[in-house]
């Protein structure tokens with residue numbers, strides 16, 4: 001095991017880093033670039049039953065503090081990503097398949113096909129896209145989330161994970177964790193998706209900056225780091241039988257260290273990857289390794305969940 005070795009579902013990872021679903025992972029060229037990068041693994045763009053164009057552009061905008069997006073689940077359809085999963089070299093690094101069906105039936109159809117293909121790909125079920133007009137985030141509807149997990153765990157007999165929206169109330173951490181703990185098959189929880197329905201305004205133009213939904217979109221980057229860390233730690237504390245993948249606000253090695261302290265086993269990078277490209281993974285691994293070494297750690301397992309309270 002090396003300094004940066006990580007583990008999830010009993011699978012070894014060279015390092016804890018991967019992309020956030022949706023960033024740099026929509027087509028074969030992007031996925032191959034991630035596979036060839038210093039990332040320890042990669043995840044595909046959340047797929048739907050049929051290919052989608054997504055929302056009208058402009059639908060992504062970066063600011064000095066992060067980004068806002070309302071992509072609207074543009075993707076090539078699940079068969080495209082399943083085909084990619086069938087040809088991926090798993091000896092090189094693990095691959096995650098992100099699934100975001102627009103209905104329970106669509107999720108069941110896609111998961112049945114994924115299961116039948118019997119690849120080593122790990123499913124991350126996206127319960128938190130904030131950008132499909134008319135489709136509320138399942139993660140904020142506890143009854144719908146329960147029904148989805150009851151049906152999915154009946155139909156899909158492998159360990160999988162869920163991508164959750166950020167929660168902001170202790171009672172919601174408690175309720176969401178209680179639901180997840182009813183499903184041992186939910187082996188990991190990815191916290192967080194973007195903070196939905198924010199609004200960024202351009203003062204010069206006196207205008208919003210993205211076209212869909214009157215400018216309302218999910219934010220990422222520096223804006224979301226404290227919320228991401230809180231959600232990672234809240235579910236780490238409440239779901240001792242599950243692992244946590246952290247996502248949100250990572251631009252430097254020390255942010256990865258924060259996610260690890262909060263309880264993350266792996267850490268996803270979104271906005272910063274969009275802006276810097278896959279070369280970011282070599283930089284982040286170097287910065288994390290330098291920080292761990294300076295602090296006298298021999299591996300990330302010694303850091304995970306060790307956040308001190310006062």
Ligand SMILES: O=C1NC(=O)NC(C(=O)O)N1
Pocket residue numbers: 022046069070071072073074126128129130131132193194218
């Ligand atoms: O789950 C998602 N989160 C986001 O922030 N954006 C994408 C999207 O809009 O496709 N999906």
